[in-house]
Amino acid sequence: xRDSASALGVGILHNPVVPDLxxxxxxxxxxxxxxxxxxxxxxxxGANPRFSESEPWMEFIDWAxxxxxxxxxxxxxxxxxxxxxxxxxxxxLADWHRRYRFLWHSDHLSFAQVRSxxxxxxxAGMAVPLPLDFEVLRLLTxxxxxxxxxxxxxxxxxNAVAYVTFSDEEMSExxxxxxxxxxxxxxxxxxxxxxxxNARNHKFDASAFLRQLDLDAVVEVHxxxxxxxxxxxxxxxxxxxxxxxxxxxxxxxxxxxxxxGITFEFHDSYFxxxxxxxxxxxxxxxxxxxxxxRPR
Amino acid sequence: xSVTSFQQALCDLIASPRLCRALRAAxxxxxxxxxxxxxxxxxxxxVVWQRGMSTNCSLYRANRVxxxxxxxxxxxxxxxxxxxSLLDEFWDAKIYRDGQFSSEVERFxxxxxxxxxxxxxxxxxxxxxxxxxxxxxxxxxxxRKQLLREVKTLPAPGPDTPCRIHPLARLVRxxxxxxxLLDAAERNVxxxxxxxxxxxxxxTPQLAPALADAGLLVERRNRNKPARLFMDA
Numbered sequence: 001x002r003d004s005a006s007a008l009g010v011g012i013l014h015n016p017v018v019p020d021l022x023x024x025x026x027x028x029x030x031x032x033x034x035x036x037x038x039x040x041x042x043x044x045x046g047a048n049p050r051f052s053e054s055e056p057w058m059e060f061i062d063w064a065x066x067x068x069x070x071x072x073x074x075x076x077x078x079x080x081x082x083x084x085x086x087x088x089x090x091x092x093l094a095d096w097h098r099r100y101r102f103l104w105h106s107d108h109l110s111f112a113q114v115r116s117x118x119x120x121x122x123x124a125g126m127a128v129p130l131p132l133d134f135e136v137l138r139l140l141t142x143x144x145x146x147x148x149x150x151x152x153x154x155x156x157x158x159n160a161v162a163y164v165t166f167s168d169e170e171m172s173e174x175x176x177x178x179x180x181x182x183x184x185x186x187x188x189x190x191x192x193x194x195x196x197x198n199a200r201n202h203k204f205d206a207s208a209f210l211r212q213l214d215l216d217a218v219v220e221v222h223x224x225x226x227x228x229x230x231x232x233x234x235x236x237x238x239x240x241x242x243x244x245x246x247x248x249x250x251x252x253x254x255x256x257x258x259x260x261g262i263t264f265e266f267h268d269s270y271f272x273x274x275x276x277x278x279x280x281x282x283x284x285x286x287x288x289x290x291x292x293x294r295p296r
Numbered sequence: 297x298s299v300t301s302f303q304q305a306l307c308d309l310i311a312s313p314r315l316c317r318a319l320r321a322a323x324x325x326x327x328x329x330x331x332x333x334x335x336x337x338x339x340x341x342x343v344v345w346q347r348g349m350s351t352n353c354s355l356y357r358a359n360r361v362x363x364x365x366x367x368x369x370x371x372x373x374x375x376x377x378x379x380x381s382l383l384d385e386f387w388d389a390k391i392y393r394d395g396q397f398s399s400e401v402e403r404f405x406x407x408x409x410x411x412x413x414x415x416x417x418x419x420x421x422x423x424x425x426x427x428x429x430x431x432x433x434x435x436x437x438x439x440r441k442q443l444l445r446e447v448k449t450l451p452a453p454g455p456d457t458p459c460r461i462h463p464l465a466r467l468v469r470x471x472x473x474x475x476x477l478l479d480a481a482e483r484n485v486x487x488x489x490x491x492x493x494x495x496x497x498x499x500t501p502q503l504a505p506a507l508a509d510a511g512l513l514v515e516r517r518n519r520n521k522p523a524r525l526f527m528d529a
Contacts, residue, residue, distance in 0.1 A: 041398045041437065055439050075395075082300040112395065114303045121393045124307040125356035131339065135299060163348030163355075166339045201348065232351045 007294060008069055008103070008261040010287045012279075013222075014038075015268040019060040021276055022068075028283050031069040031103075033220075033263045034061060036096050037076045042089070051092050065100050071220065071261070072102040072153075073189075079143055079157065080111035080130040094150050103260070104219060106156035106189040109140075109177075129162035132169045132176040137183070144184035156219050158189040161197050161235040174212035181217040187258075188213070191222040192248045193235055193265075200233045206248055215255045223249060223286060224265040237267040239274040240282055246289070253293035262286045302336040305329075309344060310352045311387060316344045360387065363397035364404050367433050370425040370478070371408070376487030378418060382411065398437065405430055421477055421486055424470050428478075428498065431466040438464060468498040 009030030012018055021028065039061060040051040064070065074093060078084050097105070110127035130136050140157075148155050157180060159173065171179070177188060190213070199206035223246075225239040241264075249262065264282050266274060305327070309316050319326040323341050332340070343349055361383065365372050372379055386407050392400070405426060412423050443463040461467065470477065472491040480489035 042394065042396050044394060044396075044399065052437075052439075054437065055441060082303050111303060114307050115300070116304060117301075122304070122307060122390060123392045123395050124310060125359050125392060125395070126310065126352065128303070128306060128310065128352075131302075139299070163351040164343045164346045165348075167342050168335055168338070229354075230347070230350070232347055234351060234355075 007259065009290055009294075010283055011068075011071070011261050011263045012283065013073065013263055013265040014060075014064075015266070017268045017271045019063075021279060022064070025276070025280065026067065028280055029068065031071060031261055032064050033071045033073045034064075034100070034102070035073050035075055036093060037074055040092075042076075045086065045088065050088050061100065070100050070102050071263075072096065072100075072105045073158075073263075074105065074107045075112075075127075077107040077147070078111050078113040079107055079140055080109065080128075080136065081113045081115075082111075082139065083115045084111075084113045090147065090150050094152070097152055102153055104154040104156055104187070105151045106158055106220065108158045108160055109180075110160045127160060129160045129164070129166075131166040132171045132173060134170055137171070137176060137179055140180055141184040144180070144186050148185060154187050154219060155185075156187045156189040158191050158222070159194055161191070161194040163201065163232060163234075165202055172212065174209055174214075178212075178214045178217075181214060187219045188217045189220045189222060190215075190218045190252070191224075192245050192252075193222060193224040193226060193237075193241065196242060196245050196248065197226055197233050197235045206244070207251060210248065210252055215252055216258060218252070218256045219258055219260050221249065221252070221256075221259060221262045222265055223262060223282075236270075237265050238270045239266065240278060241285075246285065249286070249289055253289060262290055298331060298333050298336060301331040302333075302340070305332065305336075305340055306343070309340065309349070310356045311390075311392075313350070313353045316349060316353065319344045357383075357387075359395070360392065360400065363400045367397060367401045368404065368426065368429050370481035370486065371422060371429055373481055373484050374419045374422045374425050374486045375417065376419065382408070382417070385411075398433075401430075401433065419487065421472060421481075421489070421491065424468070424472065424474075425477070425481060425486070428468045428470075428474075431468050435464065435466055440464060470494070470496050470498060474498050 011031040011033050012021075012029045013033045014035065018032070022032070039057045040053045043050055043052065061070075072093070076086075076089055093105070096102070108127050110129055112124045112127055114122050114124060116122060130140075144155060144157070157177070159177060180186060181188060195206050195209060198204070199209065223241045224235065224237045225241050225245075226234050227236040227238045228234070253259070264279070264286055266279060266282075309319065315326065319340065323337070327337055327340065364383075375382060386404060389407070391403055408417065408422065408426055411417050412426075417423075447463065468474075471493060473494040474496055476489075476491045477486070480486040480491065
């Protein structure tokens with residue numbers, strides 16, 4: 001089944017070096033993915049003002065929203081937290097949707113925030129993967145169902161990178177994602193580099209994973225590069241995509257009728273070794289694949 | 297309750313390689329602090345033996361040290377060999393409530409000020425570098441255009457108008473020669489540097505014209521660096 005919104009093409013996830021890249025080469029992307037959380041300092045619940053927007057960063061988003069379609073990729077919803085709610089944060093995201101007309105919103109299949117027995121908030125310091133059990137599925141479903149009416153666009157959940165596995169899980173990851181899509185009404189941001197990382201570290205077949213996933217639900221794809229450290233391959237966003245990630249992208253393109261965009265991610269700290277030409281080459285390669293499967 | 301407790305335990309383990317080792321050695325003792333199902337206990341006992349758990353612990357530490365090293369570079373450098381043990385102590389305090397760079401830096405600054413006051417920090421330079429970098433950060437994140445608009449709307453000062461600093465200016469008091477101190481910090485040799493004592497104020501550019509008019513300014517130029525403006529205190 002094909003969704004009605006039009007396809008975008010190839011995009012880039014914003015980081016501090018992206019504004020200069022886009023200003024010098026505006027045609028390198030068709031859209032920009034924004035992590036709204038990075039554009040403001042959050043004083044935390046009760047702070048007044050709670051969110052202080054960063055002036056130089058705001059100049060970029062104000063510049064970009066007149067030139068590119070924008071999509072939102074938040075990192076603060078902590079969808080999988082057993083106990084967590086932050087209405088003011090959701091309202092801030094909703095306000096940004098009104099201001100910048102993001103075409104969709106995504107966050108991660110993980111948790112980052114926990115509340116201790118004494119009621120104190122604690123941050124996990126990273127996106128922590130979830131055990132794929134029915135209890136967690138119900139928790140996520142309820143949270144996404146509550147969230148969707150507040151954000152006026154399709155809501156996407158990104159498959160997580162997981163350096164550890166949990167024994168005795170009740171569902172496979174594709175089955176978990178398929179159920180989440182069916183039960184909560186969310187869509188999928190398929191991060192092929194996360195999948196590649198997990199498959200490489202935990203020695204499973206990424207193509208088999210894709211064959212089990214409901215690819216109709218995939219609206220956005222992330223591609224990126226990583227680094228091997230101490231026998232573990234990490235999702236470091238440190239450079240070019242591995243060939244295997246491009247192959248996975250080629251595999252899914254004919255089976256993703258609702259795919260709207262392929263987003264390339266890299267971390268700005270690697271920009272001194274992975275420069276503008278390299279970024280452009282990755283985007284061009286993604287665009288070539290896009291056009292091969294989505295002829296204009 | 298069980299899922300909450302499982303997530304809490306997992307976070308505690310990711311934050312502490314020591315706790316991971318303790319769980320390997322004495323699972324019953326460590327997990328007694330959490331309300332867990334048998335399956336959750338088994339998962340945690342298994343997870344701490346996986347190679348990926350040390351990746352998680354490293355990621356946690358990298359993610360927490362990044363804002364500190366990025367926004368308090370000179371301060372961190374001044375701590376030298378003490379940096380690592382102070383970080384461990386800071387992280388053990390479990391006061392990581394959100395992933396915000398600014399609040400993490402504020403929490404570390406509060407922690408460090410206390411350690412300095414307690415005489416635990418051995419570097420004589422940390423205190424002034426910390427205050428310098430905090431003020432620099434507050435300038436960087438200040439809503440510049442908005443503040444300048446507000447300043448423009450202020451009435452002209454009269455003879456009784458209290459003296460106040462421009463909202464885009466900061467004064468930093470130094471007890472050591474700031475030029476030598478900041479150069480040593482820049483070159484990452486601050487931990488072993490010998491810097492002469494000297495009381496002075498570092499002046500941010502917005503204040504410079506007024507102080508220059510009053511003959512209070514000392515300007516020093518390095519060949520490859522912009523001038524820094526000092527006022528002898």
